[in-house]
Amino acid sequence: MKRVSLDNLDLAGILKPGDNLFLGQGCGEPQALVKRLLDGRAAFSGCRVFIGTNFTGNVRAEHADHLQFASYGAIGGNRGLSKAGVLDILPTQYSMIPGAIASRRLPVDVCLLQLAESVAGLSFGATADFVLDAMAAARVVIAEVNQQAPWTHCAYPVPADRIDFLVPVAYPLAELRAQPMGDVERAIARHAAAFIDNGATIQIGIGAIPDAILTGLGGHRRLGIWSGMMTDCVVDLVEAGVIDNAEKAIDPGLVTTGVLYGSERLFRHAHQNSGIRMRPVSETHAAALLAQFDNLVTINGAVEVDLTGQVNSETAGADYVGAVGGQVDFVRAGLRSARGRSLIALPATAKDGTLSRIVAQVSGPVTTARSETDAVITEYGAASLAGCTVSERIRRMIAIAAPQFREQLEREAFDLYRSSRGRSRKQEPVSK
Numbered sequence: 001m002k003r004v005s006l007d008n009l010d011l012a013g014i015l016k017p018g019d020n021l022f023l024g025q026g027c028g029e030p031q032a033l034v035k036r037l038l039d040g041r042a043a044f045s046g047c048r049v050f051i052g053t054n055f056t057g058n059v060r061a062e063h064a065d066h067l068q069f070a071s072y073g074a075i076g077g078n079r080g081l082s083k084a085g086v087l088d089i090l091p092t093q094y095s096m097i098p099g100a101i102a103s104r105r106l107p108v109d110v111c112l113l114q115l116a117e118s119v120a121g122l123s124f125g126a127t128a129d130f131v132l133d134a135m136a137a138a139r140v141v142i143a144e145v146n147q148q149a150p151w152t153h154c155a156y157p158v159p160a161d162r163i164d165f166l167v168p169v170a171y172p173l174a175e176l177r178a179q180p181m182g183d184v185e186r187a188i189a190r191h192a193a194a195f196i197d198n199g200a201t202i203q204i205g206i207g208a209i210p211d212a213i214l215t216g217l218g219g220h221r222r223l224g225i226w227s228g229m230m231t232d233c234v235v236d237l238v239e240a241g242v243i244d245n246a247e248k249a250i251d252p253g254l255v256t257t258g259v260l261y262g263s264e265r266l267f268r269h270a271h272q273n274s275g276i277r278m279r280p281v282s283e284t285h286a287a288a289l290l291a292q293f294d295n296l297v298t299i300n301g302a303v304e305v306d307l308t309g310q311v312n313s314e315t316a317g318a319d320y321v322g323a324v325g326g327q328v329d330f331v332r333a334g335l336r337s338a339r340g341r342s343l344i345a346l347p348a349t350a351k352d353g354t355l356s357r358i359v360a361q362v363s364g365p366v367t368t369a370r371s372e373t374d375a376v377i378t379e380y381g382a383a384s385l386a387g388c389t390v391s392e393r394i395r396r397m398i399a400i401a402a403p404q405f406r407e408q409l410e411r412e413a414f415d416l417y418r419s420s421r422g423r424s425r426k427q428e429p430v431s432k
Contacts, residue, residue: 001163006032009167012043014140015110019044022101022134024113025052026076026259027176027267028127030144032169033112034058041066050090050106052129053261054078055174061086072097073314073323075206076176082320091314091365094228094326095285098133111138114173115158116149118272122158125149126173126260126267128278129228135162144169150260150271154278176261178232179208181215184347187379189216194382195341195375196220196297199247203227203298203330204234206261209345213299217242224248226293228284228326230257230276235269249292251277258284285326290333298334300327302346302376306362307394307413309373309385311344315364324367335374335386342374343382348402358401360412376400390417 015021021037024030035058037044045066051059054077059069061084072090074082081087092100100106111134116125124131126149135141141163147170189212196202196217201224204210214233217223224245225234234255237243245253254277260266270276283289290296302313303322314322334342350357358378374386376397383396394413398406 001160001166003166003168006036006167006169009036009142009165011036011040014142014165015044015047017046019047019109020107021047021049022108022111022138023049023051024127024131025129026055026127026261027174028114028125028149028259029054029056029058029174030112030114031056031058031171031174033142033144033167037112038063038067050108051078054081055176073325074320075323079321087320089320091324093285093324093328094281095287095329098130098280098282101130101133101137104137108134108137109139111135111141113141114144114146114149116151117145118151120151122160123151124154124158124278125152126270127258128152128154128280129258130281132156132159132280133282135159138162140164142167146170146173148172150267152260152270152276152278153274155283156280172264173267175263176206176231177263178211181208181212184379185209185212186216188345188347188377189213191377191379191382192299192343192345193217193220195343196223197295197339198222200224200295200297200340201226201248201293203296203334204231205229205300205325206231207301209301209347210299213345222246225255225257226250226284226290226296227256228258228281229261230255230259230266230270232262232266235262235266238269238275247295249294250289256284285329287329287333290329291336293333293340294338296334296337296340297343298330298340299343299345300330302344302357302367303364304357304359304362305344305346305373305376305397306359306370307397307409308390308417309370309376309393309397310362310366311368311373312362312364313367316350317363328368328372331368331372331374335372342372343377344368344373344375345377348378348380348400349405353402353404356401356405356409358397358405358409360409360416
């Protein structure tokens with residue numbers, strides 16, 4: 001391992017034509033290294049870059065003149081790349097990325113990442129996800145050591161012998177600011193809270209709806225977190241004594257997460273905090289570990305859900321706007337948890353109420369199959385679908401659609417599903 005200043009780092013002498021690059025993602029993006037790569041990209045023409053999430057917007061469409069970009073989803077700044085047609089999507093479950101790296105189905109030749117450092121040594125900082133996997137596979141590992149990155153407790157030490165160049169830097173981390181919560185998000189949160197018992201372990205995602213759901217749990221107690229990500233709202237509940245992780249089957253007493261996605265407040269809370277355990281994707285999303293939780297509530301979003309429970313969380317029209325991500329991993333875990341649930345939460349409409357997100361048939365890919373959908377929540381209620389026939393699913397889903405679209409959905413359902421729903425029956429709406 002060689003310590004070298006950013007100015008003396010010779011990327012042109014390290015990268016080879018056609019190399020596959022892996023960048024640390026989200027709030028752990030190695031921004032100084034990324035900017036250096038982008039500024040000198042003409043010298044690395046043809047290199048393929050896997051960028052994960054992109055909160056900074058440092059990587060832009062114009063950089064595709066010499067570099068090729070790929071990601072598992074169009075989240076944050078990646079949405080602009082996708083819309084410009086310069087982002088190649090890898091439609092895979094989050095839990096499968098480590099195996100794809102190891103088998104070189106997702107090849108990694110050079111790994112650029114951000115670490116933290118203290119007297120205790122190196123730490124993965126804000127991002128543990130699949131960094132270990134990328135480091136193990138790479139020919140060359142270049143790591144920033146950011147003085148402002150939080151030093152976090154990880155399940156595994158940083159393999160210093162795998163680092164070729166260590167680059168000291170100091171700058172604020174990329175932040176994911178909370179989105180405003182409105183009446184819709186708060187209504188969804190109220191419906192979701194009914195599915196979460198005291199003592200439950202929760203998995204949560206990004207956005208105003210997950211934030212609203214967490215915020216609405218202030219009256220709960222003894223909650224735990226086992227999730228691919230941790231946000232500022234988790235800090236609020238930890239400080240309020242709502243989350244104490246006392247009843248977790250694994251890592252009792254600890255918040256378990258793979259990445260920190262939030263603001264400076266989250267980073268300072270996590271810094272040298274022994275109550276947080278960072279784990280890689282191979283564990284946070286592992287079916288064998290998730291199966292040990294008997295009261296696991298998983299909460300995920302969607303672009304649209306159809307009347308039989310098929311979930312599209314990837315595309316809106318012709319635009320790729322989401323990801324497969326960890327949804328399937330956690331949907332299955334929540335559905336199979338003895339006292340847990342799997343929740344898909346979304347607003348009932350889009351485009352100022354002119355477009356229904358409860359649809360007769362999904363218009364894009366099926367991210368989660370209807371056979372694995374447990375409960376769907378909108379601001380109009382919650383539809384429990386597990387164990388329901390097609391006709392019952394249709395009735396429950398129409399009941400949580402926006403009122404102005406229900407009659408149209410009834411007509412479309414009659415035409416599309418009459419062969420599989422049996423004789424139509426007029427019944428009172430059921431929301432849960």
